[in-house]
Amino acid sequence: MPETPVQVLLVEDNPNDVELTLQAFRRNNVTEGIHVARDGAEALDFLFCTGAHAGRDPASGPRLILLDLKLPKVDGLEVLRRVKADPQTRAIPLVVLTSSSQERDVAESYRSGANSYLVKPIDFNRLRDAVRSIVAYWLALNEPPLRRAA
Amino acid sequence: MDFFSKLFSSDFMPHGHCYYWRPAILWLHVISDSVIALAYYTIPVALIYLVRKRRDLVFHWMFVMFGVFIFACGTTHVMNIWEVWHGTYRLGGMVKVVTAVASIVTAVVLWPLVPKALALPSAAQLAAANADLAAAYGELESFSYTVSHDLRAPLRGIDGYSSLLLEDHGEKLPPDARRYLDLVRESAQQMGKLVDDLLDFARLSRHPVAKDSVRTSELVRGVVEELRDAQGDRHARVTLGPLPDCRADEALLRQVYRNLISNALKFTRKAERPVVEIGSRAENGARTTYYVKDNGVGFDMKYTGKLFGVFQRLHRSEDYEGTGVGLAIVERIVRRHGGRVWAEAAPGRGATFFFTLGGGPDA
Numbered sequence: 001m002p003e004t005p006v007q008v009l010l011v012e013d014n015p016n017d018v019e020l021t022l023q024a025f026r027r028n029n030v031t032e033g034i035h036v037a038r039d040g041a042e043a044l045d046f047l048f049c050t051g052a053h054a055g056r057d058p059a060s061g062p063r064l065i066l067l068d069l070k071l072p073k074v075d076g077l078e079v080l081r082r083v084k085a086d087p088q089t090r091a092i093p094l095v096v097l098t099s100s101s102q103e104r105d106v107a108e109s110y111r112s113g114a115n116s117y118l119v120k121p122i123d124f125n126r127l128r129d130a131v132r133s134i135v136a137y138w139l140a141l142n143e144p145p146l147r148r149a150a
Numbered sequence: 151m152d153f154f155s156k157l158f159s160s161d162f163m164p165h166g167h168c169y170y171w172r173p174a175i176l177w178l179h180v181i182s183d184s185v186i187a188l189a190y191y192t193i194p195v196a197l198i199y200l201v202r203k204r205r206d207l208v209f210h211w212m213f214v215m216f217g218v219f220i221f222a223c224g225t226t227h228v229m230n231i232w233e234v235w236h237g238t239y240r241l242g243g244m245v246k247v248v249t250a251v252a253s254i255v256t257a258v259v260l261w262p263l264v265p266k267a268l269a270l271p272s273a274a275q276l277a278a279a280n281a282d283l284a285a286a287y288g289e290l291e292s293f294s295y296t297v298s299h300d301l302r303a304p305l306r307g308i309d310g311y312s313s314l315l316l317e318d319h320g321e322k323l324p325p326d327a328r329r330y331l332d333l334v335r336e337s338a339q340q341m342g343k344l345v346d347d348l349l350d351f352a353r354l355s356r357h358p359v360a361k362d363s364v365r366t367s368e369l370v371r372g373v374v375e376e377l378r379d380a381q382g383d384r385h386a387r388v389t390l391g392p393l394p395d396c397r398a399d400e401a402l403l404r405q406v407y408r409n410l411i412s413n414a415l416k417f418t419r420k421a422e423r424p425v426v427e428i429g430s431r432a433e434n435g436a437r438t439t440y441y442v443k444d445n446g447v448g449f450d451m452k453y454t455g456k457l458f459g460v461f462q463r464l465h466r467s468e469d470y471e472g473t474g475v476g477l478a479i480v481e482r483i484v485r486r487h488g489g490r491v492w493a494e495a496a497p498g499r500g501a502t503f504f505f506t507l508g509g510g511p512d513a
Contacts, residue, residue, distance in 0.1 A: 014303055020310040070299050100298040103353075122305045122342035123335075124313035 006061035007033035007139060011043040011079065012068045012097075020124065021066070021097075024131040030139075035062065040074025043067070044082060047089050058088060064138045067114075069098040069105055077108055084113030091145035093138055153240055162237030169234075180234060183227040190224025193217070208270060209263060219256040222249035294352045301345050308338040340473075344461075347475035351460060354479060359399045359486050366393040366440070369400065370428055373407045377415060386418050391429025394438055396507050402483045403507075409476040410442040410503050416470055417446035417501065437506050445500040457493060480505070 007030070012018045018036055025034060037043035045051035047065075049058050065083065069076035076098065083089045095116040096109045109117050118134075121127050169176045194217035201210045226249050229242045271279070312331045320328055367390065374388050388411075396403075411426065418424030427443040449457075449464045456462040458481035463474040480503075484491040488508025495501035 016307040016310065017303065020306065020314075023310075023314060099300070099302045100295070102295055102298050120302070120306060122302060122309050123339055124306075124310040127306075127310070 005033060005063075006035045007063050009035050009037060009043065009046060009062040009065045011037045011040070011066065011071065011076070013038050013071050014068075017068070017120065020127060021131070024124070024128045025135070027128050028132045028135050030135055033061075039072040040076065040079045042073075043071075043079050044074060047083060047092075048086070062092060063144055064134070065092055065094040066097045066134070067094055069096060069100065069109070077105075077112060080109060080112045080114060093142065093144075095134065095138065157240050157244065158238060159240075160237045162239055164235050164237045165230075165233045166235055176234060180231050183230045187224045187227040187231075190220050190227065194221045209267065212259070212263060215252075215256045215259065219249075219252045222252040225249065290352070291356065294349055297345065298349050302342060305338045305342050305345075309335050309342075312338070340467075344473050344475075347473045348460075351475050351479055351482070354402075354482050354486075357399075357402065359402065361397045361399055361487075364396055364398050364400050364403055366396050366403075366430075369404055370407055370411075373404060373411055374428075377408065377412050381412075381415065386415055386421075386424035386426050388426045388428065391427065393428070393430050393440065394432070396438065398487055398507055399483075402487070406480050406483050406505065407442070409480050413476060413503075414442055414444035414446065414501075416472070417448075417465075418444045419446070419470075421446050437508075439504050439506055441502055441504045443500065443502040448495040448497050448499050448501045450497050451495060454493060454495075458491065 008025075010018065010021060012021065018038075022034065022036075025031070035046065037046050042052070043065075046053045046056070047062075049056045067076050067079060071079070076096070080094060080096070083092065083094060090113075093115045094113070095118060096105075096114045097118050097120055098105065099120055101119045106117055118130055121130060166176060169179070197213045197217040197220075201207060201213045204210070207213065222245075225245055226242075229245045233239065233242055312334045316323075316328060316331050316335075323331075370390060370393055374390075378384055378388075407428075411428065414426040415424075418426060423445075425445050428441070429443075430438050430440045432438045447465070447470075453464050456464065458477050459474075460478040461474040462478075463472060465472075481491050484505045484507070489506040491503065491505040493501055493503045
């Protein structure tokens with residue numbers, strides 16, 4: 001049975017931020033294909049098809065990872081390092097979407113291979129604009145890496 | 151008077167006679183005195199070198215006194231050698247008088263110093279204080295890290311849900327309810343700006359000042375362009391006078407100009423013919439004073455004391471937006487460069503902000 005392809009993996013622990021981000025996607029006409037992981041461990045299970053996600057087809061996505069940095073269990077920077085260290089997941093574009101613009105977070109994220117770094121805006125209109133740009137660029141304009149033969 | 155006229159005459163038996171001119175005992179004294187004199191002459195050199203290198207040394211004059219005292223002691227030993235062959239005991243006595251005076255003065259001034267020296271923090275105490283400071287600094291850093299991550303999250307919720315409520319159910323709400331929601335959003339966003347500005351301000355103290363030569367004029371031109379693009383505002387006429395190159399941390403100096411020029415643009419917004427003048431002056435060899443002058447609303451000079459405080463504002467936020475952190479940042483950057491910032495203004499007649507960047511070749 002073919003799985004529905006996952007466009008975006010949203011790794012976010014704050015329920016309000018999850019809902020608002022999903023609303024921002026919806027208001028940009030993206031209503032399907034978003035999987036939410038509520039902590040770092042769950043995100044890693046999803047990406048590496050282990051634990052609760054054992055048996056998931058890695059070829060079914062995601063095409064983009066949106067990653068918060070402050071997460072329970074395994075924190076965002078650790079998820080980032082693991083994703084970028086593994087040849088299976090390295091090529092998936094990863095956008096850090098977090099609260100902080102602290103230099104050490106920005107520097108450490110790029111050093112670990114993040115493709116982009118966005119600070120979650122407080123103004124919802126700006127969040128919607130940011131999501132519009134994400135959708136337009138990463139899901140439409142950007143040429144995805146070649147799919148690994150499943 | 152007879153004493154002084156015979157100061158250099160050798161009318162006594164030289165001291166060598168006391169040793170019966172026996173080489174063993176004579177050279178024992180001469181060599182020992184030579185070694186003592188040599189040691190005593192090198193000690194003041196070391197002390198003076200120390201005092202010159204460490205200008206911040208407390209009681210440094212005490213080190214100079216020790217130097218004089220030890221030098222005088224060395225000289226008495228040189229006299230002892232001389233007197234083995236020459237009976238100039240008047241001269242020897244005078245050398246001892248000088249040594250005695252230097253010794254007694256040193257001894258007398260030393261005693262009152264002892265409690266003061268004991269009151270100085272020891273190296274170990276300073277190291278402990280330093281460790282405490284480092285710990286407090288670390289706590290402050292993790293505090294601002296937490297603020298940056300956790301304090302903004304509820305604000306996103308407040309703004310986000312108000313926004314969804316307005317968009318999805320706005321037509322069902324009476325106009326005043328919609329207005330209240332707009333105000334909720336405005337407040338949340340204002341709080342967000344305050345948090346961001348406060349974090350910027352806190353970040354400044356962690357940012358090391360890396361001075362390099364800066365092409366001031368180029369930097370200012372860039373800031374003016376950037377601000378006019380950001381505000382989409384070409385209303386004000388901005389003139390650039392001579393701006394000599396300086397030594398400063400480029401990123402921090404850019405922040406100073408960004409804050410001062412954006413203030414000037416902000417407060418001239420309602421002027422009929424807004425003019426912002428950026429320049430510098432150097433009066434008779436004094437260090438260069440840079441300034442940003444505008445013909446905007448200005449302010450009453452009696453409030454200058456509040457001007458550079460954090461969260462201090464001289465204008466109502468409905469007239470001119472802002473958080474009151476910009477000038478506090480300017481003040482802190484200028485101070486960290488060893489300079490000074492001040493303002494001259496009058497209500498309705500514009501304001502001029504002046505700053506210097508510290509003296510010295512590397513300042």
